[in-house]
Every structure is written in structure tokens, then in C-alpha cells.
Amino acid sequence: MNEILEQIAICVESGKINNASPFPPQMKGQDGADELTKQALDSGITAGEILQGGLMIGMEKVGVKFRENKVFVPQVLMSAKAMSAAMEHLKPFFASGEAERKGIFIIGTVEGDLHDIGKNLVAMMVEGNGYEVIDLGTDVKAEKFIEEAEKHPGSVIGLSALLTTTMNNMEKIVKAIKDNDASRKVCIGGAPVNDEFCQRIGADSYNPDPQGVVEFLNSQAS
């Protein structure tokens, strides 16, 4: 594999954003995902190749380590930030249609809830795995999810809730989405949510961690 792509993957995996970033300490003074992505593009590697051969590889490694409890929120957040820095350089190519993504994922924290740290991690992990992510933010009502989904046929919706009280809103939102379009896929997550709840409210997939959503989306896309 191309050496620079390998380096980008390492930067994403270890959360090295750019040359100036002090994190992780052992990579101090080295170029990060930001610089390396630019260099890769300049050397003629396509955006699609960088996404698949660099970002996705690095992101998957962090996702798996996170699932296995080997790394935690700070490392994943730094990885996600490194990925976003690289993605900034790639976005124009996706916008112009020169490079393609696997699908569209619409995510938001449900009405009544402002917790967004977990949701943001999921959003960034999904993006780093080759999907276009539309983040509707926090305290999002059912209508908003439906309106956005209608603009993007085939998109999948992700709902996050961190309060036992807003789990009820999650139930309402899933129902509204399904009433509007029964074939629309909805995945849910957040600390108090579990598989049993997911089945009870008729959502399509529950995952305790971001890597799980990515696998679900991949299974839908293929």
C-alpha cells in the first residue's frame, strides 16, 4: 500500500490532527492528517483513494479498539478530529461528484435532550467510514428528521438519547418516521438505550458503540 496513505491511517488512528497539535505526545513535531492529506492530493492520489486507503482504515482501527475498551472517549475524539481535518481537503471532491460516498446518514439528539458528545463521536466515526453525515444537532423534533430524510432518498436516520425521560421521545420519533415511510431505516443509541427497547419501539438497529452503526450501515449499503 502507498506509504503516505498508511501514514494518514496512522494519524487518524492515533489522533494526530496536524503538525502543531501536541497530541499524541510521541508524535510531537510530525505532520498530521491535515498536512499529509494535502500532500497526498498534491501528489495525485484521488480523494476516493485517500478516504478508502487512509481515513477508513484508521477509523476502523480506532472503532474496534474503542469497542474492545482499549481506548476511550479522548482518543476517539482526537481521532475524529484528525479525520475531520483530512476531510476538509476532500469535501470539494465529494461535492463536485468526483469522488463518491457510500450513503447518507442523518443523525441528531432527540427532542428534550442536549447531550451530544456521544452523538458527535458516532457522527464523526460514520463520516470517517465513508458516509456523508448530516448532523441535525440536539433537541431535534420528529418533523425535522422526516423533512431532512425526504430530501435524501435511501438515507438512514440515527437517534441519540442520554436521558431516561427522552427515551420516550425517541419512541415517538421512531413512530412518526415509520408512519411517514415504513421502509426508512432508523438506528438508535445512547447510554440508557438497549436492544430490548429498540425492538419494543420498532427501530431497526441498536448499537452500544459507533463501530456497530458503521457495520449496520455497511450491511444496508451492500
Place this chain on the structure above:
Amino acid sequence: MPKITVHSNNKIQSTSYNEGDNLLQIIRQNEQDITAPCGGNGTCGKCRVKVKGLGIVTACTHYPINDLEVYMPNESENKILTAQHEYTFKQTPVPPELANEVDYPLGLAIDIGTTTVVFYWINYIDQSLIKTRGIKNPQSAYGADVISRINFSNSENGLVELQNSMLNCIQQEINYTCNEIGVNSDRLVQISVSGNTSMLHLLLGVSPSSIALAPYTPQFTEAKKVTSSELGLKTNPQTQVHLLPSISGYVGSDIVSGLASIEAPEQIKNYLFVDIGTNGEMALVTPEKIYCCSTAAGPAFEGANISHGMAALDGAISSYNKGEYQTISDESPIGICGSGLLDIMAYLVENETVSTDGFLEENYNIATNKIDGSSICISPQDVREIQLAKSAILSGINILVQSAGLSMNTIDALFLAGGFGNYLNPESATRISLLPPSLLDKTIPIGNTSGTGAILHVKSELFNSRLNQVVDRCEYIELSTHEGFDLEFAMNMFF
């Protein structure tokens, strides 16, 4: 109807029950003390009881159909903090007018915490504290945290049930103490209550629903005054029940009352006030202003979400040093409480069994449970839970200091309020950076300040203006929308 027989603390009681109810509901109807941290959602596993012939069952997910016999776990008296502190505000006593009309007037200060309720009886004749008693909050049976209780209050009759359970508990205390000192309950001329915003809503029977949903607006924060007869309390019918003022949905009158109760010595100019609990309320007091916030640390330090975690009851490992542990009442160990947890974490971080980023290879054995031979250990997931909780507290503190435009080295003292703050070892707490390491030598436990404030309110009407000053000087910092909270929170997870 089938019959249930409950064995509890050597008492046996039999009643019939409705088929279709779960065991948690049945036990509650029998007015037995049972803890249900997740409010009966079947997720916390802490509502376990022993059923004859079946062994241990999770009460809230067990639906009995036949006659059954239940053995409740033996409850040992929880160590509830009731002490006052040495920085208590000094004031001139101004008793309520009603105190002049009865012979032996008494006042009652009540601190309603989510977990415990503490009663303080004051004699108006010499302003002395004649009796203090702490009990478990009877609403614990409806969920350990505020959100679970609010959930319950939304169910049919839930609000009334919660209100009654608190009023009954207050009435019982009044009857019990008046009986004990041999006076009629109409001697009680004033009741002052401090507590978190949700507890005060429940006391008045006002729905706290809106507090659990963004933007988390309470129905009231101002001070309230009702007569005991309006609440249905049997005392002197003219007794006023005062609810002290709050600041927001998650910074309640317990914090206002605590802040007002402190009179820091002159050399302490800027100080932090931190109540480490499920909601993690805190404030930074500067000569001009008070900044406050609530950080939602979660109940990890109270033992919930920790595999062998437990409340500070008999048999809980409460301190730990290099492989040596101590338990409450020196009983053989059955679990780990918050202060023990901090010591263990500090030790594991110090000897690098847990890396600075919180990685623990496998379960770490602490002790053996002599009853069933099982291991009392810390799991890798437990470390993650501690990281979330401790980071929430430290992030809150850092953001307060930043918001005031100060730096940590200009902070003159860190007052630790509440039970946990009193029992924890500050060295362990700073070693794992639950508290800022640089404040180790400035950390001062000051006990139950909420109760202290309520006592000051019972003693003097003048205390109202001090409470109002706190409210007026307070700037509430909303962390949910605070720019940069996420990065702060992530980075403070390191040990």
C-alpha cells in the same frame, strides 16, 4: 388473591397482593424499604431480594403468581452526615412571631437530598440544636436519581404518591420527636426546607416534568411559604413551611442555602464550593460574583454502575492502601463504596496497573467476599465509569474558574460539601484528578451545608436577605451549551 410474606430485619409480615404487579411494586405497597436505583427499569440489578425456593431475583422484573416468601437484605444504618461546619455564618436570632405565642417553641430545619433526608430540631428559647436525625429518602424506592423520580412522577398518580411519601416521612418525624421530648406537636412553629429543585417541586406536589427535558426549566425557583395545614401536616395549623430559593433546575436551594451558610475568613477571597454527588453542583465565589453550574457526574461514586459498587453501608470497603483495606464497621467486605473506590483508583494509577488513559488489562482483585467466596474486584469498564464521573466534576470546576477569568492558583480554598466530600481522602481525589491536583492543600471538607443553611433560616428571619444576596450575585453557567465543554470533558478523563 395470592399472599406475600416479607421477612425484614427479623420482622415478618404477610399480606395479599395483586397478580400482574411486579415484586418491586408489591414490596413498595408493603411499605418496605427497597432501593431501586434505575426506578424499576430492570437495568441496574440493585433491587435484588431473596425469594424462598427461587433464590435471588431482580424484584422489578419478577412477576409472581403464587404465594411467596421474600427475604429483604438486612439494612444497616446508613452513615448520614449531619455535622455543621466551623465557617458558619454568624447572625442575630430573629424567631418567627408565632414563637412568642407558645410556651416551648420549636423549629424544624429539613434538608431533603435525593438520597437522604436530615431533620434538625431547634429550641427557640436558647437557639440550641436539640436533635438531629438522618434517614434514607423514602422516595428512593421510586428511583435513585432525580430523573428516575421525575419519570415516576409522570406516571398515573405518581406525583401524588411521591408527595405523600415525603409528607408522611416528615409527619412521622414530627410525631416521633415530639413524642420523644414529650411535647405537643403544636409547639412546632416553623419549618424551613432546603433541597434540590426537583425535591422541592415534589414536596409541594408541583410537577417537576419540565426539569427533565431541555431547556430544563423548573416551575419555580423563588422562595415559597405555605402553612402546614395546606400541606396536610398535623402540627400547629399556623406553622409556616418555608422553601428556600433555588437558582435553576439543577442548582437548587440546597446549594443556595449552603453558600449562604458560609462565612469564609478574610484571607480566603476566591473559593470553590463543590458538592460531589450524582448532580455534581458547584460554585465559584469571588468578592464580586458567584458562578455556578451542575455537571451530572452520575452515581458512580455512590456505587451504582460499578460492578462491585455499593452505598456506604456496613461491609463496604471504604479505604484502601497498597493492598490493605478497611470496611465500614469492620465487617467482612461485601462491596466498595465511593471513598474506597477513589483510594483503589489512586493506588492503581500510582503503580501503573491502570494507565494514564484509563486502560486496565483485566479485572483487578481487591478482596474476597466471605459470604459466597466471590471476588470483589475492579473491572476495566468500572475504570471507564470512574473516568466519566471524575471528568464531569473536574470539567465543571475548570469551566467555572475560566468563566471568572481566574486561574487555579488564585483559588484560596476548595470547600467540599456533602457526605461524600466529607469521607473521601483528598489525596486520592487529587491523585486521580477528580479535584484539581494543585488544590490538595486547600481542600476543606465542611459537611452538610444545606442543612446548616436551613438551620440558620429557622433561627433568624434575617437569613432571608443573605439567601437573596446569593441568588442575586449568582451567574448560572449552562454547560449543555457551553462552547468547549466536550474537549474539556474528553481531556479531563486522563488520570
